[in-house]
Amino acid sequence: MFLKIDNINKTFTSEAGNNEVLKNVHFDIKENEFVVIFGPGQCGKSTLLNIIAGLEKESSGNVYLEDKKVTKPGPDRAVVYQNILLFPWLTVMGNVEFGPKSRGIKKSIRQKDAQEYIDLVGLNGFEKSFPVKLSGGMKQRVGIARAYCSKPKVMLMDEPFGALDAQTRYLMQEEVVRISAHEKRTVLFVTNNIEEAIYLADRIIVMTNCPSTIQKEYVIDLPRPRDYTSEEFLRLRQEISSIVEFTR
Amino acid sequence: MKRLKINKFRVISAVTLCVFVLVWYLVTAVFGLFPKTMLPSPDSVFFSFIKKLTSTVPDGGTLFEHIFASLVVALTGYVIGVGVGLPVGISMAWFRPVDHFVRPVFDFLRTIPGIAWIPIFTVWLGIGLSAKAAIIFVGVFVGTVVNVYSGIKQTNEVHIWVAQIFGASKIEILKRVAIPSALPYIFTGLRVSLGMAWLGLIAAELLAAQKGLGYMIQVARNFGRSDLVIVGMITIGIMGALLTLALEFVERRVVKGI
Secondary structure, eight states, rough: OOOOEEEEEEEEEEEEEEEEEEEEEEEETTTTOOEEOOOOOSSSSSHHHHHTSSSSSSSSSEEEETTTTHHHSTTTEEOOEEEEOTTTTHHHHHHHHHHHHTTOHHHHHHHHHHHHHHHHHOTTTTOOOOOOSSSSHHHHHHHHHHHHTTOOOOOESTTTTTTTTTHHHHHHHHHHHHHHSSOOOOOEEEEEEEHHHHHHHHHHEEEOSBBBBBBEEEEEEOOSSSTSHHHHHHHHHHHHHOOOOEEE | OHHHHHHHHHHHHHHHHHHHHHHHHIIIIITSSSSSTTTTOOHHHHHHHHTTTOOOOTSSSOHHHHHHHHHHHHHHHHHHHHHHHHHHHHHHOHHHEEEEEHHHHHHHTTSSSSGGGHHHHHHTTTTSHHHHHHHHHHHHHHHHHHHHHHHHOOHHHHHHHHHTTOOOHHHHHIIIIIHHHHHHHHHHHHHHHHHHHHHHHHHHHHOSSSSSSSHHHHHHHHTTTTTHHHHHHHHHHHHHHHHHHHHHHHHHHHOOOO
């Protein structure tokens, strides 16, 4: 199996008591599969992604990437965050070429490569701009280009469009579909937006709220690009919404 | 609109300055409230300034010679202090063993003001360039280390994560994340240290020197030449401002996007 999430449990311990956020989370992802983790609430999903990224330690269980246990962050797993986290002191080009530069790739080669991804996300002409000059959507594009450019085996996307306005969000969803058609990657995408999940996913994993555990899986085989208003789309939306327990 | 506003505030600043000089002029030249040896009038200070550009009376040097002497001392101490302070501060902040190794001595030395070193340095090194540069070095070194240290320490943890995710090593993260993100703090340190350098210099020259702005003031005081004392003070202020401006110019070139 390409990426194996093997029975992960996570409990945060603090003076206030134990907070169990992940419970028996167990699933596999095939190579080049676009998997969306969908669930209500603020509990567990980002933690799961951080565990896969190697930034956080699981309480029990294992993560295997190509049968190798994940223990620490590495360039085979790139992360795109909601609050983007570009390096503000670097230009767009500097941010996108950060990964390849860390791997010691020659300047001429890595910049040519970075330029391709900058073009791919539609930021041609902004190579020398600093992040502070860019809009939220543009920053997120840089984040995506940076992640792709480091040639990870898995892309981990943590509610990447959560901070964008609705219009930009739709636009970015279309972009992601276009980019992943152009360049196949294994993607694990976390969202609490049901439409976004159905629009993007090969497979949706629905998670419950605190502690998060897998409730149900849906394989979405609608042709792309998908139509938010098609009968099938709306039926899926209705079905998934009906099983999700929203808590106040 | 914004431009207009800035200009308006500039005008206010200019008015303040004019009022200050005017009041000074009134209480001295017009009403004569102060004897000339206590507070000379602004115009007499101005003429003394012009005269001092070429005159070597009473201290054996023209104004430019004093400025030059002071600059050489200040910049020598400053450059060495920054040159040593930067790597020490960065290593202390980034490598824990270095921190524990250096900190006890550093914490003790930093509590001693730079000018408190004057007597011992004059005993060791005389009253030449090296003694004064050493006094300045101490102040600059401490100021640089403290600011650089806290700058590096405040590196955003998630930026470090992101760098790790993209495969950067610890040294690379220092070079490409911690130092660039600390640049504003580092420049604050450089600016504060520049002030300290100038301060230390004048103090050192007041006590032990044969040339320099502080020395010029001291001699003028002994001769009862208040006009020259004020010329010296104004020159010190102007030079300090110019040095700060030069540093800010460099900062704007180096610090971008933050």
